[in-house]
Amino acid sequence: MPMPRRLRLILLLLGGLASAALLAVAVAVYLLLQPDRFTAMLQTQARAAGLELNLASPASPTLFPRPALDLQGITLNAQGASAPILLAANGRLVLPWHTLLGGPTVISQLQIDAPRVDLDALQAWLSSLPARPESAPPNIPRIDTGVRISRGSVVRGDQLLLDHVELDAGSLISGRPFPLALSAIDAAGMPLQLRLSATPRLRPNTLQLDDIALRLSQGSALRLVLDGSAHWHGAADAAAALAGKLEQAPGGQYDISLALTPADQTHPLLLSLKLDGPGDHTDLRLPPLALARWWSQLGDEQGPQLTVPPGSGHLDVTKVEVAGVTIEGLSLQAGTDVPAAATSTAAPTRPAVAGKP
Numbered sequence: 001m002p003m004p005r006r007l008r009l010i011l012l013l014l015g016g017l018a019s020a021a022l023l024a025v026a027v028a029v030y031l032l033l034q035p036d037r038f039t040a041m042l043q044t045q046a047r048a049a050g051l052e053l054n055l056a057s058p059a060s061p062t063l064f065p066r067p068a069l070d071l072q073g074i075t076l077n078a079q080g081a082s083a084p085i086l087l088a089a090n091g092r093l094v095l096p097w098h099t100l101l102g103g104p105t106v107i108s109q110l111q112i113d114a115p116r117v118d119l120d121a122l123q124a125w126l127s128s129l130p131a132r133p134e135s136a137p138p139n140i141p142r143i144d145t146g147v148r149i150s151r152g153s154v155v156r157g158d159q160l161l162l163d164h165v166e167l168d169a170g171s172l173i174s175g176r177p178f179p180l181a182l183s184a185i186d187a188a189g190m191p192l193q194l195r196l197s198a199t200p201r202l203r204p205n206t207l208q209l210d211d212i213a214l215r216l217s218q219g220s221a222l223r224l225v226l227d228g229s230a231h232w233h234g235a236a237d238a239a240a241a242l243a244g245k246l247e248q249a250p251g252g253q254y255d256i257s258l259a260l261t262p263a264d265q266t267h268p269l270l271l272s273l274k275l276d277g278p279g280d281h282t283d284l285r286l287p288p289l290a291l292a293r294w295w296s297q298l299g300d301e302q303g304p305q306l307t308v309p310p311g312s313g314h315l316d317v318t319k320v321e322v323a324g325v326t327i328e329g330l331s332l333q334a335g336t337d338v339p340a341a342a343t344s345t346a347a348p349t350r351p352a353v354a355g356k357p
């Protein structure tokens with residue numbers, strides 16, 4: 001039975017209206033989201049930090065399930081550098097509705113899929129940044145954008161360090177809890193999990209971290225729980241107190257505490273580590289800045305300086321397994337002198353080591 005002419009006209013009219021409505025929605029979404037505006041904003045912020053951000057194709061807008069811009073072929077590298085710091089297949093900028101309705105340009109979340117981060121390129125960029133003046137007051141950047149990373153990897157050159165990286169971090173705002181969750185698989189195939197939360201507070205000349213809660217696990221072999229607080233007044237004037245438990249299979253459970261003591265006229269910034277458990281006792285005092293310089297010297301291509309790491313204290317361990325080597329009955333005693341200042345040239349104290357084969 002043929003369709004009545006009037007009904008055909010009505011259906012054609014409805015179809016035309018639907019097509020026009022869809023076209024109007026697509027145009028409105030593009031005009032509201034303005035992909036070029038957000039792309040330019042990201043590239044401007046990257047250039048301000050000495051970075052170059054490039055996309056394989058222009059950002060494409062979407063409205064459902066939430067307003068967002070899809071990014072394809074993300075490349076981030078230091079200005080003038082050929083090795084990229086980050087490569088990602090695609091990403092997404094999730095936007096709040098008030099931004100679409102004429103509000104300030106704000107990104108509520110950055111989602112990155114399958115990123116590859118090169119630590120060598122990252123370290124080269126960090127070392128090129130200007131040094132922060134020691135007299136500068138502490139500060140934290142306000143980061144309203146949450147970050148979600150899926151299927152990521154971390155490499156050093158051609159060496160894979162972490163794979164299947166999943167990261168979820170909230171916004172970083174003074175006075176609000178900052179959560180961070182990370183999971184990954186290391187080069188040996190061992191699963192790693194990190195949970196960190198803290199509440200940053202920016203007070204006059206002080207950055208304070210309250211309610212620090214750190215949870216770290218490596219498969220079923222290791223679990224670390226630490227809670228505490230910290231504050232920083234600038235330069236080496238920092239203090240922290242963390243305490244908790246360390247569970248290591250099959251060694252058992254240990255009480256662990258970390259304390260950071262600020263530098264003064266005669267002593268450097270010091271990190272005190274205490275560990276007490278079945279048969280193992282550790283009480284070490286380590287200068288982090290001098291220890292970092294010692295560690296960097298080991299990778300010096302001009303010739304590593306094989307010196308004893310700076311620090312003092314004692315170490316009594318029943319059994320240590322490192323890189324397939326097992327040491328039993330290790331006892332280490334270092335001198336009480338710690339390098340006095342960051343510019344000191346005093347030679348580190350040589351420890352005495354005793355153990356049984």
